Amino acid sequence: MKVKCEICNRDFKDQDGLDQHNSSKHPVAVKTTVNTKKIKNWIIGLVVLGLIVGFIWWAMVSISADSELCKTAPVTEINIGSHQNVKLHIHSNLKIMIDGVEQQIPANIGVLPGIMRPLHTHDLDNKIHIEGLCPREFALGEFFSVWGKAFNSTCIFDKCTDSGELKMYVNGKESSEFEKLILRDDQIIVIEYKSK
Numbered sequence: 525m526k527v528k529c530e531i532c533n534r535d536f537k538d539q540d541g542l543d544q545h546n547s548s549k550h551p552v553a554v555k556t557t558v559n560t561k562k563i564k565n566w567i568i569g570l571v572v573l574g575l576i577v578g579f580i581w582w583a584m585v586s587i588s589a590d591s592e593l594c595k596t597a598p599v600t601e602i603n604i605g606s607h608q609n610v611k612l613h614i615h616s617n618l619k620i621m622i623d624g625v626e627q628q629i630p631a632n633i634g635v636l637p638g639i640m641r642p643l644h645t646h647d648l649d650n651k652i653h654i655e656g657l658c659p660r661e662f663a664l665g666e667f668f669s670v671w672g673k674a675f676n677s678t679c680i681f682d683k684c685t686d687s688g689e690l691k692m693y694v695n696g697k698e699s700s701e702f703e704k705l706i707l708r709d710d711q712i713i714v715i716e717y718k719s720k
Contacts, residue, residue: 594658599666603639604657612642612656614709618667619650621716622683634670643667643707654707664713665703677702680717688719 526535527542531550536542594602604610620627634644642656643666652667668675677700678685692699693714699705705713 594656595660598669599642599662600669602642602657604642604655605638605640607655609657610655611658612654612660614654614707616652616654616707616709616711616713617650618652618664619712619714620680621714622680623717623719627681630671633667641670643670652707654709661706663703664701664705664707667707668703675703675715680715683717683719688717691716 526537527539528535529542529545529550531546534545536545607613618629620629628648629645629650631645631647634641635646640655642654642660643662644653644655645651646653654662656662665675673681675681678690680690683690692702692705693716694701694705695712
């Protein structure tokens with residue numbers, strides 16, 4: 525296998541012959557080439573190390589920001605995407621009675637193509653699914669926000685206390701928390717409105 529001197533273009537039968545030639549005829553050039561290669565290797569190593577450190581920093585900042593956003597963003601702006609990677613997954617049961625008639629809670633509240641809110645329904649079973657990408661408390665009023673319906677201590681839908689009486693029961697006991705009620709696993713929530 526022939527090798528060529530890059531400085532004077534002479535051919536040599538092997539690498540040993542080229543090395544001997546370079547050390548006797550071009551010692552300064554060979555030393556400079558070796559030093560240049562070392563410098564290039566150091567620069568490449570530092571750039572790669574900088575990229576690795578930068579990526580790790582970016583990942584940590586992103587995770588921290590996502591975590592804070594998960595804990596503070598309005599429920600109507602959070603998309604959990606699917607049931608994968610959730611850190612919270614509980615269910616509450618909600619029954620709404622208006623003048624003795626049970627109101628149907630629709631399926632797929634908070635579920636749209638490509639979007640799933642942390643508070644949503646799947647079926648016509650009165651079950652609120654409470655799911656999150658981080659541990660967090662959600663209030664009953666937030667579910668109504670996702671649903672796009674009014675609910676607070678004075679109104680359920682368009683029925684308000686100026687024309688009737690509104691009560692809420694949690695696990696069989698009357699509650700005055702209304703929209704501020706923190707949703708817990710296996711709660712049974714009954715909202716009753718009776719016209720005057």
